[in-house]
Amino acid sequence: MQSQAVVTAPPGATVPTDVVIETRNLSKIYRDFWGRQKVRALKALDLEIRRGEIFGLLGPNGSGKTTTIKLLLGLLFPTSGQALVFGKDASEVTKNERIGYLPEETYLYRFLNAEETLDFYGRLFDMPAAMRRQRAARLIEDVGLGWAKRRQLKEYSKGMARRIGLAQALINDPELIVLDEPTTGLDPIGCREMKDLILNLRAQGKTVLMCSHLLADVQDVCDRIAILHQGDLKELGRVDSLLKVRGETAIRASGLSEAAQQEIRDVIARHQGQLLSMDNPTTTLEELFLTIVRDSEARPGRRSASLSDGRS
Amino acid sequence: MDIEKQFPPFKEWLLGGEAGELGALWAWLLGACALLVAAMVASWVFGTFMHGPGKAGDKIFKVLTGTLVDLLHTSPRRVFALARLAVKESIRKQAVVGLAVFVVVLLRLAWFVDPGRTDPTRVYLDELLWWTSLLVLALSLLLSAISLPADIQNKTIFTIVTKPVRSSEIVLGRILGFVATGTFLLAVMGLMSFWFVTRMLDHTHDLTHDDLSTTAAKEGAESDKLVRGGFTEMARGHMHEVDLDDEGNGVTKKAQSHVHRVTAVKKDGRVTYEIGPPEGEWVARVPIYGKLTFRDRGGNPTEVGTNVGNEWLYRSYIEGASKAAAIWTFSDLRREDFPDGNLILELNIRVFRTYKGRIDHGVAGRMRLVNPKDPAVYHDLGIFFAKEYTLDRHEIPLQFDHEGNKWDLFRDLAPDGELNIELRCLEGSQYFGMAKPDMYFLKREGLPWVNYAKGHFSIWLRMVLVTTFGVMFSTFLSGPVAALANLATLIGGFFVEMMMRLGTGEEIGGGAIESFIRMVQHDPMQSKLESSIATSVGLFLDKVTGGIFIVVSRLLPDFEAFGTSHFVRDGYDIPANLLAIHMVMVLGFVLPVVLIACVLFKVREVAK
Numbered sequence: 001m002q003s004q005a006v007v008t009a010p011p012g013a014t015v016p017t018d019v020v021i022e023t024r025n026l027s028k029i030y031r032d033f034w035g036r037q038k039v040r041a042l043k044a045l046d047l048e049i050r051r052g053e054i055f056g057l058l059g060p061n062g063s064g065k066t067t068t069i070k071l072l073l074g075l076l077f078p079t080s081g082q083a084l085v086f087g088k089d090a091s092e093v094t095k096n097e098r099i100g101y102l103p104e105e106t107y108l109y110r111f112l113n114a115e116e117t118l119d120f121y122g123r124l125f126d127m128p129a130a131m132r133r134q135r136a137a138r139l140i141e142d143v144g145l146g147w148a149k150r151r152q153l154k155e156y157s158k159g160m161a162r163r164i165g166l167a168q169a170l171i172n173d174p175e176l177i178v179l180d181e182p183t184t185g186l187d188p189i190g191c192r193e194m195k196d197l198i199l200n201l202r203a204q205g206k207t208v209l210m211c212s213h214l215l216a217d218v219q220d221v222c223d224r225i226a227i228l229h230q231g232d233l234k235e236l237g238r239v240d241s242l243l244k245v246r247g248e249t250a251i252r253a254s255g256l257s258e259a260a261q262q263e264i265r266d267v268i269a270r271h272q273g274q275l276l277s278m279d280n281p282t283t284t285l286e287e288l289f290l291t292i293v294r295d296s297e298a299r300p301g302r303r304s305a306s307l308s309d310g311r312s
Numbered sequence: 313m314d315i316e317k318q319f320p321p322f323k324e325w326l327l328g329g330e331a332g333e334l335g336a337l338w339a340w341l342l343g344a345c346a347l348l349v350a351a352m353v354a355s356w357v358f359g360t361f362m363h364g365p366g367k368a369g370d371k372i373f374k375v376l377t378g379t380l381v382d383l384l385h386t387s388p389r390r391v392f393a394l395a396r397l398a399v400k401e402s403i404r405k406q407a408v409v410g411l412a413v414f415v416v417v418l419l420r421l422a423w424f425v426d427p428g429r430t431d432p433t434r435v436y437l438d439e440l441l442w443w444t445s446l447l448v449l450a451l452s453l454l455l456s457a458i459s460l461p462a463d464i465q466n467k468t469i470f471t472i473v474t475k476p477v478r479s480s481e482i483v484l485g486r487i488l489g490f491v492a493t494g495t496f497l498l499a500v501m502g503l504m505s506f507w508f509v510t511r512m513l514d515h516t517h518d519l520t521h522d523d524l525s526t527t528a529a530k531e532g533a534e535s536d537k538l539v540r541g542g543f544t545e546m547a548r549g550h551m552h553e554v555d556l557d558d559e560g561n562g563v564t565k566k567a568q569s570h571v572h573r574v575t576a577v578k579k580d581g582r583v584t585y586e587i588g589p590p591e592g593e594w595v596a597r598v599p600i601y602g603k604l605t606f607r608d609r610g611g612n613p614t615e616v617g618t619n620v621g622n623e624w625l626y627r628s629y630i631e632g633a634s635k636a637a638a639i640w641t642f643s644d645l646r647r648e649d650f651p652d653g654n655l656i657l658e659l660n661i662r663v664f665r666t667y668k669g670r671i672d673h674g675v676a677g678r679m680r681l682v683n684p685k686d687p688a689v690y691h692d693l694g695i696f697f698a699k700e701y702t703l704d705r706h707e708i709p710l711q712f713d714h715e716g717n718k719w720d721l722f723r724d725l726a727p728d729g730e731l732n733i734e735l736r737c738l739e740g741s742q743y744f745g746m747a748k749p750d751m752y753f754l755k756r757e758g759l760p761w762v763n764y765a766k767g768h769f770s771i772w773l774r775m776v777l778v779t780t781f782g783v784m785f786s787t788f789l790s791g792p793v794a795a796l797a798n799l800a801t802l803i804g805g806f807f808v809e810m811m812m813r814l815g816t817g818e819e820i821g822g823g824a825i826e827s828f829i830r831m832v833q834h835d836p837m838q839s840k841l842e843s844s845i846a847t848s849v850g851l852f853l854d855k856v857t858g859g860i861f862i863v864v865s866r867l868l869p870d871f872e873a874f875g876t877s878h879f880v881r882d883g884y885d886i887p888a889n890l891l892a893i894h895m896v897m898v899l900g901f902v903l904p905v906v907l908i909a910c911v912l913f914k915v916r917e918v919a920k
Contacts, residue, residue: 094476107470124475124476
């Protein structure tokens, strides 16, 4: 993948409010052959993802995040509730024209080469031949596989397979990109490029829904996140807001002597120091995540206290 | 050639006959409607159990309308893309291995089949068509059944169904892809086997002066010139007797079902004989069949003849030295169909001897051409001797002498193109056996390679059915289970008629339990079983399973009926009428099976 310039949304820019993904009371119960309940994978999930944002789904294994993605893509059918994508039911095929999906692992046909793969998926979008050729050539270059485009995918390394997987997800120039563990299998440079690319997609006005175990990645790119645990929504909100530590204030200053640090505000003013920021300190996403999981396990079925703070 | 299952003309078969039989189209529509209603009721009952009656009805409605929308919005480009993928997948799965196996079959035939046997053409064609059919069907069965489950298992299907791809496109793409693969294999096998057969059959013989001796013309010959006779040299395990005219030209006698033309070539004062390629070895006769009725020993009209005790009721028999007769009624005969001025009548009569008689001598019979409008007007063709298991050929001139008068067949005996041929057995206590296809007029000789292609088309039709059923099963079953279900459908399809007979109680000896009781008690098949509780329970269970057999036999395609290899093998043209009926029958199964496959895939969660 070639490095791309990170384009971030301008500070203070208003995020468009039209909803791309909406779930209403979305529940999923897995049953056995005889119809008996096996697992309650998702419990009454209410969620809205708006156009132009990068939304992260977090949760430990078995928390319901992959189930949520599969329900949104129509790979699973809800037991109850509704999943809407672009205002259409998730089982509606036509919604897929505006979606790109990168699965958790590269589930592609290993006997095709990169060109054939993109040509095949282009055909599935009913694209004319010229457009398929043009997009395939550009995407192969964008993901840095020009040198290996004639090789069968079975000869690809995991990182190369992720790249061609990403290319197939973008073949239709989608408005919504669903990324399941996008940085899995990528080396640090590949991870950085992937994150840059995700930010670049947002800059182009696209909506990104991703789930990942790599919390640092999520923290780096997501505007908002939802944390699921055992099928329950435990936390939902903007990343910067969620990571703020309430009840504490952190002051960051420069050019101050040791003495000046004793009386913060007055001393800063008295000594003509420059106040750079005064805010609540933030924790790491990893710390937040572990706190929520521990809290959820200690008090099952109860929603995280921070959700009621109105931070979303 | 035995043709057990005979079909009426296409239009009559499709829309129904004048006698009020239900046409295949109406029967199909009724069956499809009944199946749809039964499926909807069953789905609703199941859905009610799961979700309640209202939601179940709503879901059924959504699935049906969704499937209809899917079918209406099917994109040819997407279907083609998926079909191409299926072809590539087939190649990756080494489907071409089938061709390697076929080469082994060819080598076995070339090395181990004695070309000197009576009818090598029949052996080659029989084996090759059987192996072609087996290999193509086996590959189609496996490929179609395991592909989609494999995609679901390794999750490659995720990248398909998250694109704007409809269930109909996935189903049709798979079917078309695997049909394309099967078609390619079938075409290659067909070309290879055609080349093989023509090459194996092609031969000539040497004929020199030393092989010939000059004799007087035979009695009854048109010319009194001397003829040269003798035998050709041995080639491919046989030789031909030759009678050449005084120019040194002629046609050999038949051996191994063929003849050769002999041409004398004079060069530098010397005469050599050139023997042409074999003729009549591989043929495709186009027959005109008549309708067969009988007269019993008292001379009364009847639909069937005497049963001589054969379990196989295909042929009926007429008793010798009685008024019993078999009467073939030919319709729509036209003078222009016989431009040579002769009607060629071919017959293959079976003989049932109640005493041995002269076993090396055929049983005598008599044939008579009769005007069906006025049975008193007839012309005797004379006495013939029935040759069992060989085709007896008679040439009937259109103009002939009848008791001193010049008769024209179409003027005096068949003015409306309708002609009866009455056949009797002349020897007391001996019987002639016959079925409708045992006598026919030869309309013309068709092209063998065209007939061969038609035979492969019949295999193709079977392959389409197997592929469609395989893909349908693969939409809701795992790969191995889908393959087994497809195999069961194929095997069951070869026993549809038997299942129907078991269901309707026509099978002699009864169902499985009745047969078992008869075996244990040593009861003959026709006798009535002794009444007991065990027997009653057994017969009841047979009736229950018989009902299931009837339903199953209505749902399965009759794979046996699609077979036409015996036409090719026995040298008869496969009628276009038959192929048209087979095509429509296949379509009649493919359409609902595709629809069922679309519905099943649509309601399936591809993820777990």
